[in-house]
Amino acid sequence: MLISNRGGATAGATLSDDVVVLLNPVAKELGLEVQTLKKDAIEDADAAGAAFIAFFTTFGTFSIAAGILLIFLIFVMLAAERRGELGIARAIGTRRGHLVEMFTFEGAAYDLVAAAVGAILGAVVAFGMVIVMANAFGAADADEGLQIQFAVSARSLLIAFAIGLLLTLVVVAFSAWRVSVMTISTAIRNLPEPSAPKRRRRLVLALVGVAIGLGLVFLGLSGDTATPVMLGVSLVLMSLVPLLRVAGVPERLAFTSCGIAVVVFLMLPWRYLESIFGTLAMDFSTWIVSGLMIVVGTVWVIVFNADLLLGAVMRVFGRIHALAPVLRMSMAYPLRARFRTGTTLAMFTLVVFTLVTGSVSNGSFVKSISVDDYGGGFKVRAGTVGAAPVADMGGALKSAPGIRPEDIASVGSQSVLAVEAKQLRTDRGYESYLVRGLDPSFLEHTTFGMGGLARGYGSAREVWDAVRDRPGLAVVDSFIVPRRDKFNFGVPPDFALTGFYFEEGQFEPIPIEVLDKQTGNTTKLTVIGILKDSAPFEMVGISTSQRTLTSAFPGRTQPTIHYFGLAPGVDPEDTAAKLESAFLANGLEAQSIQQVVDDNVAASMTFNRLIQGFMGLGLIVGVAALGVISARAVVERRQQIGVMRAIGFRRQMVQAAFLLESSFVALTAIIVGTALGLLLSWNIIDDQRQQPSWENLQIHVPWLNLFVIFLVVYAVALLATLAPAARASRIRPAEALRYQ
Structure with missing residues (x-):
């Protein structure tokens, strides 16, 4: 029975709660259950939309920061002109x-x-x-x-x-x-x-910076959150620069030492930081703050030591007589205009850093998906319609046409029931969720791993055996378990456990109660295991034995999902097709687990490339900055160009000097941003390896994708500089030296 509320396509959903109150008495008399389908769908859509907003906002923050720097740089250069x-x-x-x-x-x-x-x-x-x-x-x-x-x-x-x-x-x-x-x-x-004189101003700036930084550290430690701590410590380290300058420390040494200190602190593996500050909750804002501070510290080090970099370049290429004067002139302007060089370098490095970190970390998680983890030891998954279930799939296979029993090594079945669930000994009420009944064969053969174990259990196998042998025990998915770190964008389920964190790995057995709203029957279960994050959607819910579920809710559970383990050498795709043909009357649809994994990986990689493209839009900012600076440099250095032409520089040499100048900024940003991104990605992967679900996670770098992206960006950056460089090369010495 479908009921429509007053209002439009979405506005009517706001009346759903009132309608439920009016319908419940009548529905109970008729043995019906009222479900607010549209309201729930709208709430899920809003939550999913908010997740995408948070995701793209997080990755777009660095491009926004680069854009802000570009705007600032343009107006500073406009004022200089x-x-x-x-x-x-x-x-x-x-x-x-x-x-x-x-x-x-x-x-x-x-x-x-x-x-x-x-x-x-x-x-x-x-x-x-x-x-x-x-x-x-x-x-x-x-x-x-x-x-x-x-x-x-x-x-x-x-x-x-x-x-x-x-x-x-x-x-x-x-x-x-x-x-x-x-x-x-x-x-x-x-x-x-x-x-x-800047002594007093430097001292005030340093003291204010240290005070704000220490305040943020205290705020973070009191709230067990990592972002204020990371930002606070970074501000304290950066505020040491004016203090060191007041103390008479040379500018280069002050900026270099503090920049290195910031980078080293933020690049330390997080488990080392936890040994200093204790366990702190991290989210994507931690990554944003860390990334910004890392880039600032690195730019300090590069800008205040660029002459050393020039010396290294000259030692390598200076022996080429035709190239030596061009190289020296191309590096002279960036060394003199530190602010512009540093700002442009920061823009480019920010975006490259974000692109590399996002690509490597996302790609590493995608590549970690395996058939064994996703399939739980089975090779084929199938589902039937609820109106025509196969109660005994193992027995049915013996007489199924086209199926050779020796090809099937194991069969596991599960039933699914929508219920209301709540955690006992808490003040939370019932929330909608799913309960799954797993038959003995499934529990015996499954290899789904556990991200959390109740005390008294030492392995996933012990948990599955206990669920099979002792009625009333259950396993839950990881989505309903709270976490300290907030690195997830998914839509959280209504039902959730409390009292511990997933990162702890072990917990006390958790009593929960499950209610079938249609019959009013309830049953108590004890959670003794939490599935790994790598478990598929088909394992989301509260999983218990089929015997427990049948006893609690008789007549309400029929197996509709089946898993098949295959003998060595048997083709999963071929077996899936044969199963669909044999059980056509039951509406069975079968898939190879390998095919499911391949489809998921392909979708994830497509999404990953989309993120690369989204973040790559920020590189346009860096290219624009190079073009703006080059155009301005032609005006500022008109007389210098005239002198260069007068002492023997040819047009091609002047043009090459401008192109090499842009190359210096672009290549430095690409190399430094890539190195920083790889280091932070390794940190992320290393931290995730300490989590219960990702012990075997390996870093995966999409070198080809990154190389193509950076090659295109570098080429476009040179094209953006080509017009100003050509204009500079056409300046005649006599006109330039008369220019005022």
Whole structure:
């Protein structure tokens, strides 16, 4: 019986709770159960949507950070180009506030157009991503499973537009305030700002940074959360730079030592950090903070030691006489313009770092899926319709047409029942979940591993034997078990256990109660095992013996899912086809576990490549930065270019110098970002190996994919620099030296 509420397609679901209250008395008299299908579906869809938002926001944070740096850099360079004009404006009475307003209004004009275009392009990119995800998961037109369809609303576009507009305006306003600070006389003559005494300011900055950092560490330790601790310690280490400068430590040594300290601290295996700070809960914000701080520390080290890098390059390539002068000139400008070089390097490195870390960590988990883990020792999985179950699959196989009994090594069956469940000795009520009845053959032959064991049990085999031999014992999936770390994006089930964490590996046996709402029967079960994360969806639920389930809910459980172990050399695909033919009347559908794993891996790899493409969009920011800097460098260095041409540099040498300059930034960012990404990925994999479900996890690096991506990016970066480099090479010495 289907009942529709008042309201539209979705608004009517808000009345579901009231309708349930009205229907329950009548439904109980008729022996019916009221289910809020649309409300539950909408809540699941909202949760899944929130999960995707969190996922893409997490991976997009680094690209957003790179974009912020690019905006800041553009306005700083814009101000540098107009420095003389701004100095004259200040000299005739313009106040600093007017300069800030002028730059802010100019930035707002660009911002309005860019935010509108960005919102539209974002919707176009999202449309393409939805198509890829729908095809990857194979559920775009399915009746069940995760269905992904493109949907866009004016409200969503307006929110995206507003967020982009406001974020950019904040960056523009800060940039405008920074460039408004100038000495009028030096600005008019376009000379560098005189260095003012900074001892007191450095001391205040250091003390404030240390105080904030220690406060964050205390906040994190009191709440057992890792993100404030990581950020706090990083701020304390970075705040040591002004303290060291006050103490007279050279600039290079101060920035290099503190940058290395930040990188080493954040790159330490997390189990070592736990020995210092205790067990802390981590989530994706921990990765974001760690990544940003790691890149900042690394850029400090590179920028303040770039001359050493130049020396190493010259020792390797300096013997090539035609290349030596070009190399030296190409490195001179990045060494002199530390801020611009560091900012551009940070942009590029951030995105490369994110791309490598996401690709390697996701790919490693995908590659870890195996038939043995996913199939639990079986090779073929089959399901029948509920109206025509096969009560005794083992017996039916003996007379099934086309099936050779000797090809089947084992048969395991399970029944599934939708129930309400609650954990006893807690204040939580009943929540919807599934209970599965496993027959003796399944319990005897399964090899599904355990991520958690109740005290008194030493292995998964002991748990399965106990469930088979002792009624009332059960195993649950890992989705309903709380975790300290929040690295999951899935939709959590309503029913959940409490009182321990999955990472602990061992727990006291947990009493739960299961209610069949249709009959009102209840039964008590004791959870003694938690399945590994690698268990398939077909094992989600509370798994107990078929004997226990039949005794508690007679007439309500019939086996509809069957697993088949095969003799050596028997083809699973062929066996699945024969099973479907033999049990056609039962509506049986069979699949090879290997085929299921292959399909899942293919879908996951497609999604992984989608993430690579999504994060790769951020590389456009780095390429744009190189183009902007190169274009500005041609204007700034016009006279230098004239001198170079006058002393014998040919046009090709000038062009090569600009291209090598961009190559230095791009290649350094690619190499450093890749190295940092691999180190952090190894950290993630190493940490997961300590978890109960992933002891055999191995790192997998998609070298070919990364090589192709970075090769294309490097080529595009050179193309972005090619036009400014060609323009620089066409500058005539006489014109350049007369240029004012």
